[in-house]
Amino acid sequence: MDYSSLVSRVSAKAKNIISSRLPGLQTSELNAFGQTLKSLSETPLAYEDSHLQDKALEILPLERLYSEAEEDAQKDKIWGLQDHLIRRLLRWFKHDFFTWVNTLPCTKCNGNxxxxxxxxxxxxxxxxxxxxxxxxxxxxxxxxxxxxxxxxVGILLEYRKGRCGEWANCFTFLCRALGSRSRWVWNAEDHVWTEVYSETQQRWVHCDACEEAWDNPTLYSQGWNKKMSYVIGFSTEGATDVTNRYIRKDEYALPRNKISEPQLKSVLNEIKHTRRSLISPEEKQALQDQDEKEFLELANYQGLLKSGIMAPRESGAGEWTKARGEDGSVP
Ligand SMILES: [Zn+2]
Structure with a gap:
């Protein structure tokens, strides 16, 4: 049955009903974008390697990070110790660990x-x-x-250089190594970042290692004037369409025409189903409860005119960010 012609003619509500009845999509039925999502969803699986996590814990300045986080937690009770730990990790990662590369300096003469x-x-x-x-x-x-x-990530722990791809990949892994549930967040245009789950606030929190950004999800749209179509969070627990967290005004939304919405929902559900196939029914239920809570949170952002914190992109040379229209200079 050809659902695609049908769903294009029915209301959003009906689309949801139809999509919930669609059979699980086989890989062969997915378009290129759906295939891409499935392949991207494997990225965070590498973060569960316990040997790599041990290696990371040996590299991290744990004593320093924990003592800083404990101090912060005394002063700021809005966030828990683990949240403060990730914030300190953000700072250390950007200033003491990773290097941003536009082009490498010459190893012969140190020229540009x-x-x-x-x-x-x-x-x-x-x-x-x-x-x-x-x-x-x-x-x-x-x-x-x-x-x-x-x-x-194993190589990146040693190489410690790159652009947002390398930064987000390595940072998201380090959050896992430190015991936070973390998502590797992929934007269909050109950026990647991280989300960590705050047990204290009971919600997913935006983190961007390149920017040392914490809980500032409108950074890209309102801050950089960046327009986006799809933003998907991938983790070992599944895949979630988190676009609404980052795009809260229509003017920053690019058309979502790379896959039909029912197909997108189906492929994300399939990833989730696969990732959760080995956990206990109790854990599964707990995750599902969180999913529902997050669904409401994300739905609530839609149409809400929230003023974001204006912040130009910190990472990357000025010209480079300007060329991408992310320095706020392009109307
Ligand atoms: Zn040279």
């Missing part, structure tokens, strides 16, 4: 380099988790530097 293209990774580079190798050429001496774009 420019990007002159990319090449495919070698077999070994691919094994190390490099998806792509950018080539940066020195403007002074002509030497070229390879900039591997790593997507494996």
């Amino acid at each position: 380099t420019v990007s002159v293209g990319a090449r495919r990774p070698t077999y070994q580079e691919r094994l190390d988790g490099a998806g792509n190798i950018e080539i940066h050429r020195c403007q002074a001496c002509g030497h070229t530097e390879d900039f591997p774009r790593y997507n494996k």
